[in-house]
Structures are given as C-alpha cells and as structure tokens.
Amino acid sequence: MSETLEVGGLTFAVRRSQRRKTLGLVVDRGAALVVQAPQDTGSDELARWVQSRLLWVHRKLALKAQLAPNAREPEFVTGESFGYLGRTYRLVITAGQDRPLRFDRQRFHLRADARPCATDHFRSWYVSVGRPWVDKRVAFLAPRAGVVPTRITIGDLGYRWGSCSRDGLISLNWRLLQLPVRLADYVIAHELAHLVEPHHGPAFLRVLDRSMPDWGARKEELTRKAREVYWCSAGMAQ
C-alpha cells in the first residue's frame, strides 16, 4: 500500500527514496500532490514541512483549476477559431502572401511556411493591435478610477492577466485581447485600482466599486472565459 499524508485537508502521496537527500513537493499535471522524501524522514517532520508549504500548494492548485484544464493550445490548422475582443475568427492556412500572418476582419491568414513559428506571429499580432486598443480603454477607465498611470505595457505575463508596479507601471497580458471587451476592461480596471492600493484591501475595493460597479460578475465570467483562451504556452516567456 502506498503511503499518504493528510495535511490541511489535502492528501499527499509520499514517495520515499534511498537516493533522495532533501524533501520535495510536486503538484503534477492532474493536480495530484506528491511529497518526495528521503527514506528515513519521520512522518511528523514530513507533516510539519508540508504544513509550511500549504500556501504555495493552494496557490498552485488554484492556478491549475483556473488554467491547466483550459490551457488550450492552438494547432494552427485551417478552420480553427481565434478570439479577438469577444468575437471569433477562422484561420486559413495559405500559400501566397507577403506577411506571415494577416487579419482582414473576417479571417486570419497564416502562410503555410510560417506555421512552425505561428505562436510568435499571433503573439506579435495581438501585441500590435493590443497597444492602441489598450491605450483607448485606459483613457476611458482611468478617469473613472481617478488615477493616472505612468506607463502601460502589453506583453507576456505568463499566467497573470496583469500586474502593477510600485512606480505606476501597468503591464497587461497580450492574451486578454482574446477576451470580450467587458472582461479585458475588468483586468484593466483591476490594475488601475492597484495604483491606489497595491493589495486587495478596502481602498482597492472602493476604487474598483466606483469605477466598475459590476466587477464581481465580470471577475467570475473571466474565470470561465479563461478556458477558451489560447495560452500558447509553448512560446511562453516569463
């Protein structure tokens, strides 16, 4: 029978090994929890060690639940749909065109020989259309929040939708361009509110309530919609 460990309402499989010298913790692809331990680690010590890492575990699990099953990856084949601000557009693989990727408001056209780097082409496309679009939304949303951001960038933030630095720089994930406008707006409004308060405390919530009274519903919808977003993690730079 395999050894398990219960900590904080979670069950961990314990894998002991003669060769291991240190303790390790893995949340595997299927969100199963595995503790790796040297052969002779006592179960109390093991439990204490796992306890000290529960916050990390919960964070990992939350991330998996939100993103892992939905970390959809495109195959870049004709007929596949790509989201752009709430609408979906079909992809056509084509032989003759100058640019590797073209969008004509009806379809995306990807040149066949550009398929191996398709992720990069799509990412650059979303970033380039995203920049002016995001500026417009910020111009609309920032006054509602009563803030003035110093700078907005759009790029690869891994699994985060957005971030806000101490000096007022807001970074947004290019993947949000695949979302409907109201949800991308929520991500922007959320980061703008962080200009007032870096944590999710009362001051932060007051700003968000004022600038976007229905933010709660949008936040929930975002969790669902995130499953439809192409994550393109193969080319993910963090």
Ligand SMILES: [Zn+2]
């Ligand atoms: Zn936040």
